Amino acid sequence: MRKRIQKQVPDEEQTALSLPVTSEKSSPEHCPDVVSAPPSEKWQPTVDAAILTTSDAVIALKHNFRLLYLNPVAATTLGISAQEAVGKHCTTVLNCKNLNHMMLCGTSSCPLVRALERQSPLPNEELILGADSSHMYEVSTSVNPVKVGKQSTIVFTARDMSAWKVANQVRSNFVSMVSHELRTPLNSVHGFIDLLLQGHMGELTDEQSMYLGYTQEGVQQLVSIVEDILFMTRSDLGQFEVKQEEVRLLSLVRQVMRSLQPQALKAEVALCQDVASSVPSLYIDPQRIKQVLNNLVTNAIKFTPPGGTVTVSAHRYDDTSEMISVSDTGYGIPVEDRPHVFERFYQSNHSQQSKMGGYGLGLSIAKLIVEQHGGFIGFDTVINRGTTFYFTVPLFVPVPET
Template sequence: MRKRVQKQAHVEEQDEILSPTTSELHIDKNDDCVSISTLTERRHQVIDAAIQTTSDAIIVLRQDFHIAYLNPAAVATLNEPAESRSHCTKVLACKNLNRMVLCGTSSCPLVQALERKSSIPNEELILGTDPDHMYEVSTSVNPITLDDDTSYVVFAARDMSALKVANRVRSNFVSMVSHELRTPLNSVHGFIDLLLQGHMGEMNEEQRMYLGYTQEGVQQLISIVEDILFMTRSDLGQFEVKQQEVHPVGLVRQVVRSLQPQALKAEVALRLDIAPGVPALYVDPQRIKQVLNNLVANAIKFTPPGGIVTISARQHDEHFEMISVSDTGYGIPVEDSHHVFERFYQSNHRQQSKLGGYGLGLSIAKLIVEQHGGTIGFDTVVNKGTTFYFTVPLFHDPAQL
């Protein structure tokens, strides 16, 4: 009995030690509040210090395209005072890597971020208004909406000049190798053509068939080399767009005529659906033919026999026309849809492995369209078909303007 009483007293003593009084509990709560407040304040100080000391330029723009904030790195990079509230066209003047001005176009990063309401990571731009002090940067563009529905866009830009120098050396090497490969390949293609035409004597059908296969392989190699050469020249800033007045009907018909043999071989029908009175375009005809050729050839390749590929053109708005290439093919799997325009991307889809390809056609199409100030995209339904569409500028007669 005595042991039980002593044990109970010991437990009560422990409870008194472990259980604080009301006044002590009140002090602890206050201490917690002070601690949380201090942590929050310190966190804000750390974030502010990180923004102030980072070598990346942090630029905050209002939705009316005026500057709201520049961190010290942005002030130094753009040579603009921290208190500046100038319009972004007078400070950033965003350009793509081919020095095409994006301000006022649908390719403007601020416009795209606000329209998508999502971040744009790794956007490569040239910033600055002084021709002697422009900066190639890799930028993340992040839209922010406050509780009062006020929208801002935060640019975080990292100077890529040193990396660009290394990439330029590599691109120069690839360009040189591609150029050296093209000459002998063209020679081989030419001599095969002479053989097929009978200049070196008559051949039997089996010989002609195997030479035909060889010519197709050489032509494919030439196309690959040409595409790699195109991409490396673009990376080096040597890609020029020579725009002129072009009528879309004639342009599309040229592409259809050139791809008709491929369509007949694949048992796929090509159709035109161009609205009457579609206005003229202001484009580089060779480059836009290249875009259409890539899109239509892809559509033919990924459409089963008996399918249809339709090329259509409609006026998109007062400045742009939309051209679409629709097919009744296999569609694009969901897991591949985010990688469609990536260079050298190869799908694991069984149809892709069966039909081949090297993953540059769509990257080149995107590059050319963006050089014209347009945009490119697609809609797809698996086993129903895919529609690729892009916008290009309309021709406006200077006399009428």
């Protein structure tokens, strides 16, 4: 697993940007009426006009995050003239935040950093843009690294999502209301089943206990689904926040492993932990990070065959954060599923998915919680050898006494 590091690149003189144009090659033999001319020259005026008149913001940046170009919509949206913006660092103009208002500039979660590291586009990133509080917008962005000669350039397009957000908030409010109304009766059913199993209503036969046990498992699964949907809905509405404090990681990992031991025994999977007692304290919300670990370990158990192993480990990522990993010896993630791993409600067509069940929220919730802590989450996988999910969390820094 490689450590992700943002390279510091010295500032260079600004260069003119010419956006690449893709067009089919034609020849005089096939198109006798077409005047022979380089495709880029032929279509460049049309491309330039499209960029100037599009309703989407188009922003071009150098690899050192200095602005090269803003189209009129981008300048209006950000409340700055194109002439004034060119040459400025993106932090002073774009000031990217995630939807939970967590600053991304200068972190490994910055979409520009990730696009340059991957050297591939990042489509459909949802961000809040704008350094001026009076010009801040929720946008859906596409971040595309482009080679201009020997220089790496980033073309950043953004579409205002305000109207869509209003409709989505109405939907979220409805889902939240329905989920809340479901949770109360489900908890009641779960409680009464528990009383029956404990014999408070009379002694049960083995068969009755077995069927009530199945019923309780089903109700518990429904309660978990409702809780997860409520969690995501509250996050969408901006009602999710973390309560960070000093926490010892080893104690947290032991709690998670102990709670999941019955599930691992049933699946015939061994749970191991490789977390040294010397790991420094973390600055996290213990309940939320426990939720992340629980989701990752549960997922690893589900997709590891009998006789396999799931291991939780930790090591220092950099001076301010610790990296926590959950590794398994399972089936691995198919290539076609990898881009969608963190999408909400995504279900793989892989044969093992239908056997293991699930509803596709666990990894989305894990990503949300990690990013709210200012970290990032990712994975490495090899088919039929296993998968490792890893995420970073901040270290606790004591406040010096004055």
